[in-house]
Amino acid sequence: MTENPLLERATRFVSALRHCQVLGITAHQASEEGITLIMPYATHLVGDPQSGVIHGGALTSLMDTACGMATLCVLPEFEVCPTLDLRVDYMHPAAPHKPVYGFAQCYRVTTDVIFTRGFAFQDDPQQPIAHVVGTFMRMGKRLRGTQGLGSAIKGEQA
Protein backbone atom coordinates (compact mmCIF):
# COMPACT_ATOMS: atom_id res chain seq x y z
CA MET A 1 0.00 0.00 0.00
CA THR A 2 1.18 3.52 -0.68
CA GLU A 3 1.82 6.06 2.04
CA ASN A 4 -0.17 8.74 0.29
CA PRO A 5 -3.57 9.04 2.01
CA LEU A 6 -4.90 11.30 -0.76
CA LEU A 7 -4.01 8.72 -3.42
CA GLU A 8 -5.66 6.03 -1.29
CA ARG A 9 -8.84 8.12 -1.05
CA ALA A 10 -8.72 8.75 -4.80
CA THR A 11 -8.25 5.03 -5.48
CA ARG A 12 -11.28 4.15 -3.35
CA PHE A 13 -13.34 6.93 -4.90
CA VAL A 14 -12.65 5.89 -8.49
CA SER A 15 -13.35 2.25 -7.70
CA ALA A 16 -16.85 3.25 -6.50
CA LEU A 17 -17.72 4.67 -9.94
CA ARG A 18 -19.07 1.89 -12.12
CA HIS A 19 -18.45 3.57 -15.46
CA CYS A 20 -14.82 4.28 -14.52
CA GLN A 21 -14.39 0.56 -13.85
CA VAL A 22 -15.77 -0.16 -17.31
CA LEU A 23 -13.25 2.27 -18.80
CA GLY A 24 -10.42 0.83 -16.67
CA ILE A 25 -9.66 4.20 -15.07
CA THR A 26 -7.41 4.15 -11.98
CA ALA A 27 -5.77 6.81 -9.82
CA HIS A 28 -2.11 7.32 -10.73
CA GLN A 29 -0.96 10.24 -8.60
CA ALA A 30 -2.53 12.65 -6.13
CA SER A 31 -1.28 15.61 -4.15
CA GLU A 32 -2.50 19.03 -3.05
CA GLU A 33 -1.39 20.22 -6.50
CA GLY A 34 -3.84 18.02 -8.34
CA ILE A 35 -4.63 14.52 -9.44
CA THR A 36 -3.60 12.26 -12.31
CA LEU A 37 -5.74 9.37 -13.52
CA ILE A 38 -4.77 6.75 -16.05
CA MET A 39 -6.95 5.08 -18.67
CA PRO A 40 -5.36 2.14 -20.50
CA TYR A 41 -5.95 1.63 -24.22
CA ALA A 42 -8.71 -0.87 -24.94
CA THR A 43 -10.39 -1.84 -28.19
CA HIS A 44 -13.88 -1.24 -26.75
CA LEU A 45 -13.03 2.47 -26.38
CA VAL A 46 -12.38 2.93 -30.09
CA GLY A 47 -14.48 5.60 -31.80
CA ASP A 48 -13.00 5.43 -35.28
CA PRO A 49 -12.71 1.84 -36.52
CA GLN A 50 -10.52 2.95 -39.42
CA SER A 51 -7.76 4.47 -37.30
CA GLY A 52 -8.21 2.67 -33.96
CA VAL A 53 -8.31 6.04 -32.17
CA ILE A 54 -10.35 6.04 -28.94
CA HIS A 55 -13.58 8.03 -28.90
CA GLY A 56 -13.61 11.56 -27.51
CA GLY A 57 -16.36 10.43 -25.14
CA ALA A 58 -13.98 8.09 -23.31
CA LEU A 59 -11.52 10.97 -23.02
CA THR A 60 -14.27 13.27 -21.76
CA SER A 61 -15.25 10.67 -19.12
CA LEU A 62 -11.61 10.50 -18.02
CA MET A 63 -11.31 14.29 -17.80
CA ASP A 64 -14.72 14.83 -16.15
CA THR A 65 -13.67 12.30 -13.52
CA ALA A 66 -10.21 13.86 -13.13
CA CYS A 67 -11.65 17.37 -12.72
CA GLY A 68 -14.33 16.12 -10.31
CA MET A 69 -11.76 14.22 -8.27
CA ALA A 70 -9.42 17.22 -8.16
CA THR A 71 -11.96 18.60 -5.68
CA LEU A 72 -10.83 15.85 -3.27
CA CYS A 73 -7.42 17.54 -3.23
CA VAL A 74 -8.73 20.89 -1.96
CA LEU A 75 -11.74 20.02 0.23
CA PRO A 76 -11.11 19.14 3.86
CA GLU A 77 -14.04 16.71 3.85
CA PHE A 78 -15.75 14.76 1.10
CA GLU A 79 -18.51 16.63 -0.69
CA VAL A 80 -20.53 15.58 -3.69
CA CYS A 81 -19.63 17.99 -6.48
CA PRO A 82 -21.69 17.57 -9.65
CA THR A 83 -20.35 19.04 -12.88
CA LEU A 84 -21.89 22.37 -13.91
CA ASP A 85 -20.09 22.60 -17.20
CA LEU A 86 -17.14 21.16 -19.01
CA ARG A 87 -15.22 22.20 -22.09
CA VAL A 88 -12.77 20.01 -23.92
CA ASP A 89 -10.40 21.26 -26.64
CA TYR A 90 -8.94 18.42 -28.65
CA MET A 91 -5.32 19.13 -29.63
CA HIS A 92 -4.77 15.94 -31.59
CA PRO A 93 -6.09 12.37 -31.58
CA ALA A 94 -4.84 9.95 -28.92
CA ALA A 95 -2.32 7.50 -30.37
CA PRO A 96 -3.75 3.96 -30.36
CA HIS A 97 -2.30 1.24 -28.08
CA LYS A 98 -1.05 3.71 -25.47
CA PRO A 99 -2.63 4.71 -22.16
CA VAL A 100 -4.01 8.21 -21.65
CA TYR A 101 -3.18 10.19 -18.50
CA GLY A 102 -5.60 12.80 -17.24
CA PHE A 103 -4.30 15.53 -14.92
CA ALA A 104 -6.59 18.04 -13.23
CA GLN A 105 -6.31 20.70 -10.54
CA CYS A 106 -8.56 23.22 -8.83
CA TYR A 107 -7.58 26.83 -9.40
CA ARG A 108 -10.33 28.52 -7.42
CA VAL A 109 -12.56 27.31 -4.62
CA THR A 110 -15.52 29.39 -3.49
CA THR A 111 -18.33 28.56 -1.07
CA ASP A 112 -20.56 27.29 -3.87
CA VAL A 113 -18.41 26.60 -6.91
CA ILE A 114 -15.05 25.02 -7.69
CA PHE A 115 -13.15 25.93 -10.88
CA THR A 116 -10.95 23.21 -12.31
CA ARG A 117 -8.67 22.78 -15.28
CA GLY A 118 -6.61 19.97 -16.66
CA PHE A 119 -5.16 18.24 -19.64
CA ALA A 120 -4.87 14.76 -21.10
CA PHE A 121 -1.57 13.44 -22.42
CA GLN A 122 0.19 10.25 -23.44
CA ASP A 123 4.00 10.26 -23.56
CA ASP A 124 4.74 13.91 -22.91
CA PRO A 125 2.77 16.21 -20.58
CA GLN A 126 4.13 19.11 -22.64
CA GLN A 127 2.21 17.79 -25.67
CA PRO A 128 -1.35 17.41 -24.37
CA ILE A 129 -3.92 15.63 -26.50
CA ALA A 130 -6.71 17.69 -24.90
CA HIS A 131 -7.18 20.70 -22.63
CA VAL A 132 -10.13 20.84 -20.26
CA VAL A 133 -11.85 23.36 -18.00
CA GLY A 134 -14.77 22.48 -15.79
CA THR A 135 -16.80 24.03 -13.00
CA PHE A 136 -18.32 22.02 -10.19
CA MET A 137 -21.08 22.81 -7.72
CA ARG A 138 -20.44 22.24 -4.03
CA MET A 139 -23.41 20.39 -2.56
CA GLY A 140 -22.02 20.34 0.97
CA LYS A 141 -21.25 17.27 3.02
CA ARG A 142 -24.71 16.96 4.58
CA LEU A 143 -26.42 15.82 1.39
CA ARG A 144 -28.45 12.66 1.92
CA GLY A 145 -26.42 9.51 1.31
CA THR A 146 -23.15 11.41 1.10
CA GLN A 147 -21.77 10.40 4.49
CA GLY A 148 -21.75 6.69 3.68
CA LEU A 149 -19.73 7.25 0.53
CA GLY A 150 -17.57 9.80 2.34
CA SER A 151 -16.60 7.27 5.02
CA ALA A 152 -16.09 4.53 2.43
CA ILE A 153 -13.66 6.79 0.60
CA LYS A 154 -11.85 7.65 3.83
CA GLY A 155 -11.46 3.92 4.34
CA GLU A 156 -13.68 3.72 7.43
CA GLN A 157 -15.99 0.79 8.07
CA ALA A 158 -19.41 1.84 6.82
Next chain:
Amino acid sequence: MTHRFKTRLEQAHERGDYEALLNLIPYAKLIGIECTRLGDELLFRLPANKDNIGNPILPALHGGVIAGFMELSAALYLLVFTGAPGIPKIIDFSLDYLRAGQFRDTYAKCQVWRQGRRVANVAITAWQSTAAEPIATARAHFKIEEQSRP
Protein backbone atom coordinates in the same frame (compact mmCIF):
# COMPACT_ATOMS: atom_id res chain seq x y z
CA MET B 1 -13.35 5.45 -45.88
CA THR B 2 -13.39 1.71 -46.19
CA HIS B 3 -15.85 0.24 -48.63
CA ARG B 4 -17.63 -1.71 -45.87
CA PHE B 5 -18.21 1.44 -43.84
CA LYS B 6 -19.55 3.40 -46.79
CA THR B 7 -21.87 0.55 -47.77
CA ARG B 8 -23.23 0.24 -44.23
CA LEU B 9 -23.80 3.98 -44.09
CA GLU B 10 -25.72 3.98 -47.37
CA GLN B 11 -27.78 0.96 -46.36
CA ALA B 12 -28.47 2.45 -42.94
CA HIS B 13 -29.73 5.68 -44.39
CA GLU B 14 -31.88 3.94 -46.98
CA ARG B 15 -33.59 1.74 -44.41
CA GLY B 16 -33.57 4.19 -41.53
CA ASP B 17 -31.86 1.45 -39.51
CA TYR B 18 -28.50 2.41 -38.10
CA GLU B 19 -27.70 -0.62 -35.96
CA ALA B 20 -25.26 -2.22 -38.41
CA LEU B 21 -23.43 1.11 -38.70
CA LEU B 22 -23.22 1.54 -34.92
CA ASN B 23 -21.90 -2.01 -34.60
CA LEU B 24 -18.77 -0.87 -36.42
CA ILE B 25 -17.99 1.67 -33.68
CA PRO B 26 -16.81 -0.08 -30.49
CA TYR B 27 -17.44 2.93 -28.21
CA ALA B 28 -21.02 3.14 -29.52
CA LYS B 29 -21.57 -0.46 -28.45
CA LEU B 30 -19.85 0.13 -25.11
CA ILE B 31 -22.30 2.82 -24.01
CA GLY B 32 -25.22 1.27 -25.97
CA ILE B 33 -26.30 4.22 -28.14
CA GLU B 34 -29.21 3.65 -30.54
CA CYS B 35 -30.36 5.77 -33.45
CA THR B 36 -33.69 5.98 -35.22
CA ARG B 37 -34.92 8.17 -38.04
CA LEU B 38 -38.12 10.12 -37.43
CA GLY B 39 -39.13 11.69 -40.71
CA ASP B 40 -36.11 13.75 -41.67
CA GLU B 41 -34.82 13.86 -38.09
CA LEU B 42 -32.54 11.53 -36.15
CA LEU B 43 -33.37 10.61 -32.58
CA PHE B 44 -30.62 9.14 -30.44
CA ARG B 45 -31.33 6.98 -27.42
CA LEU B 46 -29.07 5.77 -24.63
CA PRO B 47 -30.88 2.94 -22.82
CA ALA B 48 -30.43 2.78 -19.04
CA ASN B 49 -27.37 0.64 -18.33
CA LYS B 50 -25.69 -0.01 -14.97
CA ASP B 51 -22.29 0.22 -16.64
CA ASN B 52 -22.95 3.90 -17.36
CA ILE B 53 -23.46 4.91 -13.73
CA GLY B 54 -21.03 7.45 -12.28
CA ASN B 55 -22.67 8.57 -9.06
CA PRO B 56 -23.47 5.55 -6.90
CA ILE B 57 -25.46 7.59 -4.34
CA LEU B 58 -28.33 8.83 -6.50
CA PRO B 59 -27.67 6.68 -8.70
CA ALA B 60 -26.92 8.92 -11.68
CA LEU B 61 -25.31 8.43 -15.06
CA HIS B 62 -21.65 9.39 -15.31
CA GLY B 63 -21.37 12.92 -16.73
CA GLY B 64 -18.73 11.61 -19.10
CA VAL B 65 -21.16 9.08 -20.55
CA ILE B 66 -23.73 11.81 -21.16
CA ALA B 67 -20.97 13.82 -22.85
CA GLY B 68 -19.82 10.84 -24.91
CA PHE B 69 -23.41 10.06 -25.91
CA MET B 70 -23.98 13.66 -27.05
CA GLU B 71 -20.65 13.91 -28.84
CA LEU B 72 -21.22 10.64 -30.66
CA SER B 73 -24.78 11.72 -31.55
CA ALA B 74 -23.42 14.90 -33.12
CA ALA B 75 -20.75 13.02 -35.09
CA LEU B 76 -23.30 10.49 -36.38
CA TYR B 77 -25.74 13.24 -37.24
CA LEU B 78 -23.09 14.96 -39.34
CA LEU B 79 -22.03 11.68 -40.89
CA VAL B 80 -25.59 10.96 -41.98
CA PHE B 81 -26.67 14.42 -43.06
CA THR B 82 -23.58 15.94 -44.60
CA GLY B 83 -22.37 12.95 -46.55
CA ALA B 84 -19.00 13.34 -44.85
CA PRO B 85 -16.61 10.68 -46.15
CA GLY B 86 -15.61 9.48 -42.66
CA ILE B 87 -16.44 9.98 -39.00
CA PRO B 88 -15.98 13.74 -38.48
CA LYS B 89 -13.09 14.73 -36.21
CA ILE B 90 -13.98 16.70 -33.11
CA ILE B 91 -12.28 20.05 -32.51
CA ASP B 92 -13.92 21.13 -29.26
CA PHE B 93 -16.88 20.27 -27.12
CA SER B 94 -18.63 22.38 -24.51
CA LEU B 95 -21.31 21.01 -22.27
CA ASP B 96 -23.67 22.41 -19.65
CA TYR B 97 -25.16 19.98 -17.17
CA LEU B 98 -28.63 21.16 -16.20
CA ARG B 99 -30.00 18.22 -14.22
CA ALA B 100 -28.65 14.95 -12.88
CA GLY B 101 -28.93 12.14 -15.41
CA GLN B 102 -31.16 9.64 -13.62
CA PHE B 103 -30.77 5.91 -14.10
CA ARG B 104 -33.21 5.75 -17.02
CA ASP B 105 -33.24 6.10 -20.82
CA THR B 106 -31.71 9.28 -22.23
CA TYR B 107 -32.53 10.88 -25.57
CA ALA B 108 -30.65 13.37 -27.74
CA LYS B 109 -31.36 15.53 -30.76
CA CYS B 110 -28.91 17.54 -32.82
CA GLN B 111 -29.05 20.70 -34.86
CA VAL B 112 -26.40 21.91 -37.26
CA TRP B 113 -26.25 25.68 -36.82
CA ARG B 114 -23.57 26.25 -39.38
CA GLN B 115 -21.76 24.04 -41.79
CA GLY B 116 -18.85 25.65 -43.52
CA ARG B 117 -16.50 24.05 -45.96
CA ARG B 118 -14.09 22.88 -43.26
CA VAL B 119 -15.88 23.21 -39.93
CA ALA B 120 -19.38 22.44 -38.68
CA ASN B 121 -21.07 23.78 -35.54
CA VAL B 122 -23.57 21.39 -33.96
CA ALA B 123 -25.85 21.90 -30.96
CA ILE B 124 -26.98 18.86 -28.98
CA THR B 125 -29.80 18.61 -26.44
CA ALA B 126 -30.21 15.61 -24.15
CA TRP B 127 -33.28 14.83 -22.04
CA GLN B 128 -34.94 12.03 -20.13
CA SER B 129 -38.52 12.76 -19.06
CA THR B 130 -39.44 15.47 -21.56
CA ALA B 131 -37.56 17.39 -24.23
CA ALA B 132 -38.73 20.60 -22.51
CA GLU B 133 -36.53 19.73 -19.50
CA PRO B 134 -33.10 18.88 -20.88
CA ILE B 135 -30.53 17.25 -18.59
CA ALA B 136 -27.70 18.72 -20.66
CA THR B 137 -27.08 21.00 -23.62
CA ALA B 138 -23.86 21.01 -25.60
CA ARG B 139 -22.24 22.40 -28.67
CA ALA B 140 -19.40 20.99 -30.68
CA HIS B 141 -17.17 21.95 -33.58
CA PHE B 142 -16.15 19.26 -36.01
CA LYS B 143 -13.62 19.28 -38.78
CA ILE B 144 -15.21 18.23 -42.03
CA GLU B 145 -13.04 16.30 -44.45
CA GLU B 146 -13.30 18.09 -47.73
CA GLN B 147 -14.89 15.95 -50.40
CA SER B 148 -12.50 15.07 -53.17
CA ARG B 149 -13.76 16.73 -56.32
CA PRO B 150 -14.76 14.44 -59.18
